[in-house]
Amino acid sequence: AQTVTQSQPEMSVQEAETVTLSCTYDTSENNYYLFWYKQPPSRQMILVIRQEAYKQQNATENRFSVNFQKAAKSFSLKISDSQLGDTAMYFCAFMFLWRGSQGNLIFGKGTKLSVKP
Amino acid sequence: DAGVTQSPTHLIKTRGQQVTLRCSPKSGHDTVSWYQQALGQGPQFIFQYYEEEERQRGNFPDRFSGHQFPNYSSELNVNALLLGDSALYLCASSWGGASGTQYFGPGTRLTVL
Numbered sequence: 144a145q146t147v148t149q150s151q152p153e154m155s156v157q158e159a160e161t162v163t164l165s166c167t168y169d170t171s172e173n174n175y176y177l178f179w180y181k182q183p184p185s186r187q188m189i190l191v192i193r194q195e196a197y198k199q200q201n202a203t204e205n206r207f208s209v210n211f212q213k214a215a216k217s218f219s220l221k222i223s224d225s226q227l228g229d230t231a232m233y234f235c236a237f238m239f240l241w242r243g244s245q246g247n248l249i250f251g252k253g254t255k256l257s258v259k260p
Numbered sequence: 261d262a263g264v265t266q267s268p269t270h271l272i273k274t275r276g277q278q279v280t281l282r283c284s285p286k287s288g289h290d291t292v293s294w295y296q297q298a299l300g301q302g303p304q305f306i307f308q309y310y311e312e313e314e315r316q317r318g319n320f321p322d323r324f325s326g327h328q329f330p331n332y333s334s335e336l337n338v339n340a341l342l343l344g345d346s347a348l349y350l351c352a353s354s355w356g357g358a359s360g361t362q363y364f365g366p367g368t369r370l371t372v373l
Binding site: 178185186187190234236241248249250251 | 291293295301302303304305308310315316318348350352354356357359360361362363364365366367369
């Protein structure tokens, strides 16, 4: 069974600084996708970034980038130039392919990030 | 372009009652997945609908059932409500291909008294 582990329940960072959130996963699959979602207090789950396992290049989206280490089954999220609006719960999620189609998302327990002014 | 919408926003039920939650997918999406998120936890997969059929199911009892309509909207039904069913219910829509990314609605907060 696939599992996703986020070992940092809470983190804080000063505005404009850089922070890295950790995520590890366990799977025997070779073809899968990894995601980071953020969930602010408004509770809407918002996609931050996505990584295809077959791609060696790390995904980036503006201030957000990942460090994907497939052999180590590690998928960390780096937030540069942190902003107050980045305050949220961050969830790492794994999705395998099911019969050639998308499977379901498997989430970690989340990391609560607070950005301080 | 409207995103994923869910209704109602929140509702309160008593034990033993039945509830129906609704979801309209993002334009162009044909797949709807439902998740249950207990307080302080990550979402747990309930089931996924594609072409009006349940394609996958998570580890939830038969009290949880669903439906997908020809316009791709979906319903989640929960019968014989238990206190433990109190949670945020999230709907996510996607394109049904292998590379489809799931986009979430704002959720329905269900409280069972």
